[in-house]
Amino acid sequence: MEQTIKENWELDTLYTGGKDSKKLHETLNQLKREIDRLHTKIGTVDDQLSFASCLRDVQKNLKGLRELEDYIVCLYAVNVGEPDILKIMNEIDHVRSMFEALFVDIDTHIDHFSVDQWNHFIQLQEVEDVRFYLEERRAGIKDRLPAEMEKLINKLAINGFIGWENYYEQLMGELKILIDKQGKVEEASIGQALMYLASPNRSLRKNTAEALMDVLQQNGSSFATTFNRISGFRLDVYEKRGWDNMLKEAMDKNRMKEKTLHTMLSAIRAKSYIMQPYLKRKAQLMKLKKMAWYDTDVPSFTSKDKITYAEAADLIITQFSKFSEKLGTFAANAFANGWIEAEDRKGKMHGGFCAYLPIAKESRIFLTYTGSYQDVVTIAHELGHAYHNYLVNDQPAFAQERSTSIAETASTFAENLVLDAVIDSASNEEEKLTLLEMKIGNGLKYQVTVPAMFDFEMKLYEQRKSGPLKPNEINELMTSTFKQVYGDTVKDMNPYLWMTIPHLYRTELPFYNFPYTIGYLLSNVMYAQYKENPVQFPAQYDAFLKNTGKMTIEQLAAHYLKQDITDLSFWEASLQPTIEAIEQYKKLSERKWQEMR
Numbered sequence: 001m002e003q004t005i006k007e008n009w010e011l012d013t014l015y016t017g018g019k020d021s022k023k024l025h026e027t028l029n030q031l032k033r034e035i036d037r038l039h040t041k042i043g044t045v046d047d048q049l050s051f052a053s054c055l056r057d058v059q060k061n062l063k064g065l066r067e068l069e070d071y072i073v074c075l076y077a078v079n080v081g082e083p084d085i086l087k088i089m090n091e092i093d094h095v096r097s098m099f100e101a102l103f104v105d106i107d108t109h110i111d112h113f114s115v116d117q118w119n120h121f122i123q124l125q126e127v128e129d130v131r132f133y134l135e136e137r138r139a140g141i142k143d144r145l146p147a148e149m150e151k152l153i154n155k156l157a158i159n160g161f162i163g164w165e166n167y168y169e170q171l172m173g174e175l176k177i178l179i180d181k182q183g184k185v186e187e188a189s190i191g192q193a194l195m196y197l198a199s200p201n202r203s204l205r206k207n208t209a210e211a212l213m214d215v216l217q218q219n220g221s222s223f224a225t226t227f228n229r230i231s232g233f234r235l236d237v238y239e240k241r242g243w244d245n246m247l248k249e250a251m252d253k254n255r256m257k258e259k260t261l262h263t264m265l266s267a268i269r270a271k272s273y274i275m276q277p278y279l280k281r282k283a284q285l286m287k288l289k290k291m292a293w294y295d296t297d298v299p300s301f302t303s304k305d306k307i308t309y310a311e312a313a314d315l316i317i318t319q320f321s322k323f324s325e326k327l328g329t330f331a332a333n334a335f336a337n338g339w340i341e342a343e344d345r346k347g348k349m350h351g352g353f354c355a356y357l358p359i360a361k362e363s364r365i366f367l368t369y370t371g372s373y374q375d376v377v378t379i380a381h382e383l384g385h386a387y388h389n390y391l392v393n394d395q396p397a398f399a400q401e402r403s404t405s406i407a408e409t410a411s412t413f414a415e416n417l418v419l420d421a422v423i424d425s426a427s428n429e430e431e432k433l434t435l436l437e438m439k440i441g442n443g444l445k446y447q448v449t450v451p452a453m454f455d456f457e458m459k460l461y462e463q464r465k466s467g468p469l470k471p472n473e474i475n476e477l478m479t480s481t482f483k484q485v486y487g488d489t490v491k492d493m494n495p496y497l498w499m500t501i502p503h504l505y506r507t508e509l510p511f512y513n514f515p516y517t518i519g520y521l522l523s524n525v526m527y528a529q530y531k532e533n534p535v536q537f538p539a540q541y542d543a544f545l546k547n548t549g550k551m552t553i554e555q556l557a558a559h560y561l562k563q564d565i566t567d568l569s570f571w572e573a574s575l576q577p578t579i580e581a582i583e584q585y586k587k588l589s590e591r592k593w594q595e596m597r
Helices: 022-044 048-077 083-111 115-121 125-143 147-159 161-174 190-196 202-218 220-241 248-253 258-270 272-285 309-323 325-336 373-391 404-424 429-464 471-486 514-532 537-546 553-561 568-596
Strands: 177-181 184-188 353-357 362-366
Touching: 022 048, 022 083, 048 083, 048 115, 048 125, 048 353, 048 362, 083 125, 083 147, 083 161, 147 161, 147 220, 161 220, 177 190, 177 202, 184 190, 190 202, 202 220, 220 429, 220 471, 258 272, 258 429, 258 514, 258 568, 272 429, 272 471, 272 568, 309 325, 309 373, 309 404, 325 373, 325 537, 353 373, 362 373, 373 404, 373 429, 373 537, 404 429, 404 514, 404 537, 404 553, 429 471, 429 514, 429 568, 514 537, 514 553, 514 568, 537 553
Parallel strands: none
Antiparallel strands: 177 184, 353 362
């Protein structure tokens, strides 16, 4: 008998009662009191050991805040639009702002150290595990405004910067799309509509696309206003700090050199043409003279079999175990212990994510499982994040800090473990083509689409410097950007795509797209090293992830991979798996296309 695995996550083990949890509200109030106490303590410490002790207390409470932030996102994801949860989210945002003000006090204290005092402090055993983080903070102080100004920015961000991001989530959650499904009109959420756009039924895709574009057009002013306020706030802060390079914050937060980014983009742009011959072959197989935008992400081959959730769990655990017993056991525990919310039902947020709960030393994974191989890969992706969390569980909070680029390396590496295995074991040519398309689709997303979104966002911010943009101006920029990507392979564009990309509205990190490409391409090189040395690499991989909060991207690559990622050849090699998969797809699909002619 097939084992039944629960498709809903367990949240009550964290805070019984959800939004009404007594423990949740007590923890929130305790955090506020602790931050007030730490503000006072930092202002009175007069020796290095006391300051080190204070930093330990800060990190303990920072883990508590991170847990509350991620828990409430989990709660909201399965209760979209619930006003009481939104109220708690706003309270947590306020606590985050209090923490940011506390960090200004920490920076002020750090800045008062003389060079000799700092060199002594940073060698103390009490701060050994967070030395890299503290050196990083001290180096960044010179680029900040006076302490009171930074505190004011953090305070104003609650109802400004962060408030607009929360409003974007509210807008998305309230969208209702009326879709014609075989003569019957159905009301769909944004998450369901985006799912229908991936349907093999072209009529459903077309109807969904038309209905979605109507709704987005009607809400264009609200989305444009939201984007203009978020981008305007960010640009105003940059101007006040004297930052004339829009990428400065992104480079600092991703712990990388700008040279690395531009080298990667140079390699990508030299191969950006790879999408167009692939799309032309897809159009031939789909019997279309030219694709519409809603056809581009739909595979020309689809597996007729659905994969049950239990089968997906078994597949992932098996492939992870082949990499290492440690990773396999971790995945098995995640499925068994209610870490994953996968049920396909209405009322859920769209997309997928992994939440980290550092006090509980657990993670939670969110998606909507529909039985496709893509869903299996999504679970593997999020489990990659969860495994990364697991490896840093015992690190202090400052050493758990990792850039998005490195976080995405862990997740896309886990994808590779599953996807390549099922491609190699495909039972027939049709299934192999289905899986190859999935690999190609993921590769092109990171190698072509995401870099295009980064270019779009850079141009958008340049124009925003001159004032707010109207919806039609953003639409035109979106269309022109993707015309360069698709060439003549697509007959029309989706001018409203910018409204449905949450990353454009994130306030925590600027230019949130390109780190995904870095993580994906870095994982390709790591996966190639694993295949060359499958016995020793797993330990090397674990060490890489465990120390991601203690090095820059360049240092991690040099130390653990023996690679110079400022060198063009590194990125050229990282692009090859997708290029090779496209060639294999074209070769395997040639006979089928000839038969159709």
